[in-house]
Every structure is written in C-alpha cells, then in structure tokens.
Amino acid sequence: MNRYAARFRALAVAGLLATCLLLAPAAGAQNMVRARQTVAYLSAPARHGRGYVNHGEQRAARYLQHRYKALGLLPLSPGYRQPFSLPINTFPGRAELQVDGQVLRPGLDFIAAPTSGPGHLRGPAHRLDTLVFSQLTAQTALLATRLTGAVLVLTQAEERRLASLPAAVQAHLASAAARVTLVSVKLTASLAGEQAARPHLEVLASRWPARAGTVAVRLDARRYAAYPTQNVVGYLPGTARPDSFLVVSAHYDHLGQLGRSTYFPGANDNASGVAMLLELAAHYARPKNRPAYSVAFLAFGAEEAGLIGSRYFVEHPLIPLSQIRFLANLDLLGTGDEGLTVVNGRVLEPQFDQLRQLNARHQYVASLAARGRAANSDHFFFSEHGVPAFFFYTRGGSTAYHDVLDRFETLPLTGFASVFQLLRDFLNLQGASPKRP
Ligand SMILES: [Zn+2]
Incomplete structure (x- = not known):
C-alpha cells in the first residue's frame, strides 16, 4: 500500500465514523x-x-x-x-356493479357485505316499501310481488328492522337475486367466516340513482x-x-x-x-x-x-x-x-x-x-x-x-x-x- 492510499483510507474511515454519528438515532x-x-x-x-x-x-x-x-x-x-x-369469506376475483349502465367503483362507491355470496346477474331494482314495517296491506302487496331475479334495495335502518317482519315476509325478501344496502355516511368494511347464498353489496347512498332501473352485479366470493x-x-x-x-x-x-x-x-x-x-x-x-x-x-x-x-x-x-x-x-x-x-x-x-x-x-x-x-x-x-x-x-x-x-x-x-x-x-x-x- 502506498502513502497516498493509506492517507486516503484514514480519511475515509474518519468520514465514515462522522457519517455514522450523524445518522445514528x-x-x-x-x-x-x-x-x-x-x-x-x-x-x-x-x-x-x-x-x-x-x-x-x-x-x-x-x-x-x-x-x-x-x-x-x-x-x-x-x-x-x-x-x-x-x-x-373472501372476494378474490371480479367485483363489479353497474346501475342503469353507470359503473360504480369498488371500495369508493360500493363494497361487499362481509357474508356476501357470489353472483353474476342483471335484474330490476326493487326498492323496499317502508310501509311493510307498519301495514299489513303493504306486506300482502309485497308477498304478491315476484322478487326472483330482482335486486332488493333497502337502507341500513330498514335492514336493521327486517328481523321484526313476519317470517313469511322475510323469506320472500330472501328470494331476491341480490341485495343492495344503501349506506348514508361512509362505507366501512369488515370480515366474516360465513357466506350467504346470494350477493349482498353496500352502496354509498349518494352514488345510487333515485330511480334506479336495471342493476348488474358480478361478484366472485370464495369461502375457506x-x-x-x-x-x-x-x-x-x-x-x-x-x-x-x-x-x-x-x-x-x-x-x-x-x-x-x-x-x-x-x-x-x-x-x-x-x-x-x-x-x-x-x-x-x-x-x-x-x-x-x-x-x-x-x-x-x-x-x-x-x-x-x-x-x-x-x-x-x-x-x-x-x-x-x-x-x-x-x-x-x-x-x-x-x-x-x-x-x-x-x-x-x-x-x-x-x-x-x-x-x-x-x-x-x-x-x-x-x-x-x-x-x-x-x-x-x-x-x-x-x-x-x-x-x-x-x-x-x-x-x-x-x-x-x-x-x-x-x-x-x-x-x-x-x-x-x-x-x-x-x-x-x-x-x-x-x-x-
Ligand atoms: Zn380493524
């Protein structure tokens, strides 16, 4: 090693030490x-x-x-x-929702309910009539309405009241091809170990058209x-x-x-x-x-x-x-x-x-x-x-x-x-x- 190299090495070591001291927390x-x-x-x-x-x-x-x-x-x-x-229950594949041809964004406009099942369907939106919670005639009218193939749309408050309905009405609502819950404040996701038979999406209410016609859902769900x-x-x-x-x-x-x-x-x-x-x-x-x-x-x-x-x-x-x-x-x-x-x-x-x-x-x-x-x-x-x-x-x-x-x-x-x-x-x-x- 020549003198120049030794001096250079000494300088380099000193520099490294100084750098370490400066960077050390x-x-x-x-x-x-x-x-x-x-x-x-x-x-x-x-x-x-x-x-x-x-x-x-x-x-x-x-x-x-x-x-x-x-x-x-x-x-x-x-x-x-x-x-x-x-x-x-997981959502590994497609997660798509369209209302009257308008594409909603996963995560921002809609999420899957934790227990949502898989599904690929297109059907008319069926807005739940709030009178079913108080009037027998509304319940009778609902029971006479065919929901097979339809997408049932309800608010979070209505969703919470479903359990108060007669079993026959609940069973009829469950015959809808998919369910959409309109969420007023913000979307908050969570997880579940169970999987329902049909797709269930939660949609930001502000993103849902007042007179929704046709709803298209493609959701892959896999439960382990x-x-x-x-x-x-x-x-x-x-x-x-x-x-x-x-x-x-x-x-x-x-x-x-x-x-x-x-x-x-x-x-x-x-x-x-x-x-x-x-x-x-x-x-x-x-x-x-x-x-x-x-x-x-x-x-x-x-x-x-x-x-x-x-x-x-x-x-x-x-x-x-x-x-x-x-x-x-x-x-x-x-x-x-x-x-x-x-x-x-x-x-x-x-x-x-x-x-x-x-x-x-x-x-x-x-x-x-x-x-x-x-x-x-x-x-x-x-x-x-x-x-x-x-x-x-x-x-x-x-x-x-x-x-x-x-x-x-x-x-x-x-x-x-x-x-x-x-x-x-x-x-x-x-x-x-x-x-x-
Ligand atoms: Zn958490």
Missing part, C-alpha cells in the same frame, strides 16, 4: 424514518391488504419474521410462527372453511427475572382485497401499531435497555375476523398467562392530534394514574382518555383471563377507517414519537414495580 429513541418505512411496506399494494387473497397475511408475517430475526428476538415458537386456522394463518411471536429474555413477562401486542392482519384490483391498505389499522411494536422491540433489544423482565412481542393474525389470533394465543399460551405482568396492546396509533385513549383505563386505575403522571411530567400527548372494558381489540381475551392489559389508540386527524382511504400517504403519525416515549416509560415502570397487582 439518539440512543434509545425510536426512529421515525424506520417507523414510516414499516407502515409504508405493510400497507403497500404488494401486501394485498394483509388479508386472505393472494396470501397477503403471509407476506406481512414473513416480513415480521425477518424483522424479529434482525432485531435478535428469540422465537416463542419455531420460526416465530404460531399457526392456527380460521373460516373466512379453515384458512391457515399465524401469529408471529418472539421475545427478549429478561436480565434478572426472565420467567416474568411484559407483553407488547399488535395485530398485523387487515381486510385484504375486494376484487382483483381494490385493496384495503390498513395503514392506521394496524400497520401503525405494528410499527410501534417493532420500535419498542428495537429499543429493548439494545443491551443497555434490557429490562429485568422478559419482553414478549406478539403480532396477532386474524384480528379483523373477530380477534381470532389473540383468542388462539390465550387458549394456547406460549408463555403462562399468570406470568404476564402487563400487556400493552397497540391498534390504531397513526394519528394523535387529539391525544391517546386507553381501554381498561377505568378498570386498572393505579396503572392509569401512573400513565397520567408520566404524561403530566413529560407532556407527551395532548390528552389521555380512559375507557372501560371493551371487546374491540386483542387485549380483550387476555383481560378476560385476568391479565392486566391496556389497549392504546390515538385520536383525531383522520376519519379513514376500514376503508380504501386508510393509506400511508395520508397517515399523519402525529403522536407516534410521543406515544413511543410514554409507552416506553410506562412499560419500564411495570417492569420495575415489585408485585403484580
């Missing part, structure tokens, strides 16, 4: 750039809405396995994978009796009490696709919570941040289908539930303009007081709200089994929810950095307190 702080990348990756079209069409959920799970491995988490199950299966999926589970062993656990959980699944080219990105729900879980994992993986207790990271599948992954974990626990000192469930952490809500905050008052004190001292989030018990995310079955658990979600900033507009590009992540700090401080306190309450 502040010790222990979460990395917003990396968190944004996580949300962008999970909500991208190639993850297919992390549902059951094109194995979207498996693509997301594989990504999490790689991230866990890179962070040095130990598996709670081989390959971090806790397999289970669920019944699920036992679709194989998984939870992705790892942990960091504690330095002093590895048999006791703090748990951070977040569901990584979402609603999947509606037809071939429409998908539900689920950036807020719940790529944001998964990003937070990974940031907390990155924090605790640093040797100097290792707590006395072990920290488990549970990324649940099939939450949107009815908390199925977390329920499976509770029924087949990979760590004894009695050894969990606290569980922090993260779902919908992508906003924060109006603060943070804590489900079970009214149930576990001492812990909520700790949160409030931490927040008052450091001014992390704009407001902290406490709620009671609620079966609205993956903390629920743990709570029901006596595990102290909070479910955290941010408020304000976006109204996109269970729709095609829940996208990374418009997700503010306003409260993300401060919620990270609050959660970190709170978990550290739970790890430090002497006894499980």
Whole structure:
C-alpha cells in the first residue's frame, strides 16, 4: 500500500465514523424514518391488504419474521410462527356493479357485505316499501310481488328492522337475486367466516340513482372453511427475572382485497401499531435497555375476523398467562392530534394514574382518555383471563377507517414519537414495580 492510499483510507474511515454519528438515532429513541418505512411496506399494494387473497397475511408475517430475526428476538415458537386456522369469506376475483349502465367503483362507491355470496346477474331494482314495517296491506302487496331475479334495495335502518317482519315476509325478501344496502355516511368494511347464498353489496347512498332501473352485479366470493394463518411471536429474555413477562401486542392482519384490483391498505389499522411494536422491540433489544423482565412481542393474525389470533394465543399460551405482568396492546396509533385513549383505563386505575403522571411530567400527548372494558381489540381475551392489559389508540386527524382511504400517504403519525416515549416509560415502570397487582 502506498502513502497516498493509506492517507486516503484514514480519511475515509474518519468520514465514515462522522457519517455514522450523524445518522445514528439518539440512543434509545425510536426512529421515525424506520417507523414510516414499516407502515409504508405493510400497507403497500404488494401486501394485498394483509388479508386472505393472494396470501397477503403471509407476506406481512414473513416480513415480521425477518424483522424479529434482525432485531435478535428469540422465537416463542419455531420460526416465530404460531399457526392456527380460521373460516373466512373472501372476494378474490371480479367485483363489479353497474346501475342503469353507470359503473360504480369498488371500495369508493360500493363494497361487499362481509357474508356476501357470489353472483353474476342483471335484474330490476326493487326498492323496499317502508310501509311493510307498519301495514299489513303493504306486506300482502309485497308477498304478491315476484322478487326472483330482482335486486332488493333497502337502507341500513330498514335492514336493521327486517328481523321484526313476519317470517313469511322475510323469506320472500330472501328470494331476491341480490341485495343492495344503501349506506348514508361512509362505507366501512369488515370480515366474516360465513357466506350467504346470494350477493349482498353496500352502496354509498349518494352514488345510487333515485330511480334506479336495471342493476348488474358480478361478484366472485370464495369461502375457506379453515384458512391457515399465524401469529408471529418472539421475545427478549429478561436480565434478572426472565420467567416474568411484559407483553407488547399488535395485530398485523387487515381486510385484504375486494376484487382483483381494490385493496384495503390498513395503514392506521394496524400497520401503525405494528410499527410501534417493532420500535419498542428495537429499543429493548439494545443491551443497555434490557429490562429485568422478559419482553414478549406478539403480532396477532386474524384480528379483523373477530380477534381470532389473540383468542388462539390465550387458549394456547406460549408463555403462562399468570406470568404476564402487563400487556400493552397497540391498534390504531397513526394519528394523535387529539391525544391517546386507553381501554381498561377505568378498570386498572393505579396503572392509569401512573400513565397520567408520566404524561403530566413529560407532556407527551395532548390528552389521555380512559375507557372501560371493551371487546374491540386483542387485549380483550387476555383481560378476560385476568391479565392486566391496556389497549392504546390515538385520536383525531383522520376519519379513514376500514376503508380504501386508510393509506400511508395520508397517515399523519402525529403522536407516534410521543406515544413511543410514554409507552416506553410506562412499560419500564411495570417492569420495575415489585408485585403484580
Ligand atoms: Zn380493524
């Protein structure tokens, strides 16, 4: 090596060191750039809405396995994978709706009802006469009207009242070739394990013509009796009490696709919570941040289908539930303009007081709200089994929810950095307190 090369190498090493120091995040702080990348990756079209069409959920799970491995988490199950299966209705093929020749857009103008069956048909729209709920003569007239081949159109309010009608009238309405429910405010999709015999679409009322004539529907639906999926589970062993656990959980699944080219990105729900879980994992993986207790990271599948992954974990626990000192469930952490809500905050008052004190001292989030018990995310079955658990979600900033507009590009992540700090401080306190309450 000549002198010039040696000097150049010394300069290069110094430059590299300086670059590393500049780029390294502040010790222990979460990395917003990396968190944004996580949300962008999970909500991208190639993850297919992390549902059951094109194995979207498996693509997301594989990504999490790689991230866990890179962070040095130990598996709670081989390959971090806790397999289970669920019944699920999916919409993998065509999803088309036309009214009097006008094409409505899947996702934006209409969605499929969760239990919708498949169908390919064209027929007259039959608007339900509201008098059937109060007048016998209207019921008699309806029973005399042929509905076979027709598309029954009713509002959400009417839909809710159907069960009050005589069985014969209900059976007659069920003979329609398809059903359209007009939704007044916004389309909100969900999932079901069952599949009805006929197509059932939900259409934004403002997109439906007042005097709809002919309706054409093409919808492919496929139901799986036992679709194989998984939870992705790892942990960091504690330095002093590895048999006791703090748990951070977040569901990584979402609603999947509606037809071939429409998908539900689920950036807020719940790529944001998964990003937070990974940031907390990155924090605790640093040797100097290792707590006395072990920290488990549970990324649940099939939450949107009815908390199925977390329920499976509770029924087949990979760590004894009695050894969990606290569980922090993260779902919908992508906003924060109006603060943070804590489900079970009214149930576990001492812990909520700790949160409030931490927040008052450091001014992390704009407001902290406490709620009671609620079966609205993956903390629920743990709570029901006596595990102290909070479910955290941010408020304000976006109204996109269970729709095609829940996208990374418009997700503010306003409260993300401060919620990270609050959660970190709170978990550290739970790890430090002497006894499980
Ligand atoms: Zn959801």
